[in-house]
Amino acid sequence: MYHLVAVFIAALCATGVLCSALPNVEVAPVNTSAAILPRSLSISAFNIKVFGRSKMSDPVKAAQIRDIVKRYDVILIQEIRDITGEALQQLWDMVGRSQFGMVCSERLGRTTYKEEYAYFFRLSAVQMVGVHQYDDGPDDYTDAFEREPFSVRIRPVGGSYDITLVGIHVKPTDAVKEIDALIDVYDDVIRTWPTVTDVIILGDLNADCSYASESDLLRMPIYNQNLFYWPIGFDADTTVSSTHCAYDRFILSGPNVRSALIPGSAGVFMYDKYFGMSYTETLYHSRRIRDGGQHGEVEDHGNQHDQQQCSHHNTRREARKSDKLQVATLFKDGTSTAMVRIRIVMATAAMARLNRLWTSSSINFPSKYRLYKSFEVSILLSCSETWTLHADTERRIPAFEHKCICRLCSA
Incomplete structure (x- = not known):
């Protein structure tokens, strides 16, 4: 509490x-x-x-x-x-x-x-x-x-x-x-x-x-x-x-x-x-939840598949040296879901920092798109060749890119 x-x-x-x-x-x-x-x-x-x-x-x-x-x-x-x-x-x-x-x-x-x-x-x-x-x-x-x-x-x-x-x-x-x-x-x-x-x-x-x-x-x-x-x-x-x-x-x-x-x-x-x-x-x-496997008050436990999946998490995590962020691309559940989330967060922050560029009326769309591919996509997809993805996680990437392109078009 x-x-x-x-x-x-x-x-x-x-x-x-x-x-x-x-x-x-x-x-x-x-x-x-x-x-x-x-x-x-x-x-x-x-x-x-x-x-x-x-x-x-x-x-x-x-x-x-x-x-x-x-x-x-x-x-x-x-x-x-x-x-x-x-x-x-x-x-x-x-x-x-x-x-x-x-x-x-x-x-x-x-x-x-x-x-x-x-x-x-x-x-x-x-x-x-x-x-x-x-x-x-x-x-x-x-x-x-x-x-x-x-x-x-x-x-x-x-x-x-x-x-x-x-x-x-x-x-x-x-x-x-x-x-x-x-x-x-x-x-x-x-x-x-x-x-x-x-x-x-x-x-x-x-x-x-x-x-x-x-x-x-x-x-x-x-x-x-x-x-x-x-x-x-x-x-x-x-x-x-x-x-x-x-x-x-x-x-x-x-x-x-x-x-x-x-x-x-x-x-x-x-x-x-x-x-x-x-x-x-x-x-x-904000009430304290005791640690351990059994919690009668805990919400959002997830389904049985999640619990079965979590039972395999006792193996050592791989060394995390994939890039300068030193974050693993393969996490404890055997996928790169967390890595995708981090990359989307980083790319979103980068988009926000360049907002004046995206909204500038003096720069045409082809130029903005080339800059977007050079800066944003490189951040989003760095080391993506090593990722292991579920289908729902994989869909997040084109969805994010679509959102970014719409932002360029609306300027």
Whole structure:
């Protein structure tokens, strides 16, 4: 049961301008030694209770989730259960594909209970540079994580440095072990992107109360080393239940993000109070689902075929070195469905960045089409010769291309 947690990275504060922050959160002057961004950058993490088609079929709840996503420049969504991907696509439509990009992970989990991560990012504020799925070996309980962290490398528009975001939804009963293993994930993303020194680990770490106490964390390098800063302390309450626990956290590392963090801006957004929601409605939005294969409350389980397919996911994933994004073209279900989604997201973001070109009346259609083939199609179909596709996934590619061509024709 969670509220929303968020941090704000400073911008223009060297000129004495105070940057905006969460409602009711005090903003203090910022360390001006940080590398300056052209505007403040808001980053958040939201564990939505069993996000799927059932929740998005409720117009009121769907609109509230949309409004939450649109508050931030980057938001990590956790506990995505919908195997069809329709709920995520609906949310993307609602926030506006011309305003927000989206990238999602593969389905993760040791059993038939699986989740995905997704990042929504404001196209006017952030450029998506790369994605990386951490691999801790076979899903046979000798691995470190129930749901391996999913990372993105972002570049603030007009900024002078990149930031790696590492999203994680920790298994409650394994919280101590998984949080301790985050130091290996940090080392992994530094090896993956050696030129990026600024890293933010974010998400539902279950880092409090009975799952992981402060004495547990004090024994961990990810907590006790000066390299890492936890801006949300044990005094915070990131739940919406009767408990008082700081489950959801941020871990900052790197000279720029640590010095650019607006003091006092890391906190909790009380969306239940903001929307005037009742306690029952709030629980519907964001109630904790226990890990494991049997969940009586879980929606969007998928059909029997999905469960049979998921039973074969205990083999080691292939090494992911297909291209500069370091994302596998063949994922755990034996197809490249997730890769196609990522490529479509990247091509959509590229189309949006070149919008002035596509809408220019001074460039004729043949020239636009040649540019489209050179830029967009190369992004969309890079390494496609290695893809393994289901028929429904294969149909997404010409459908996306048709949408792009229509955009060129309508200009």
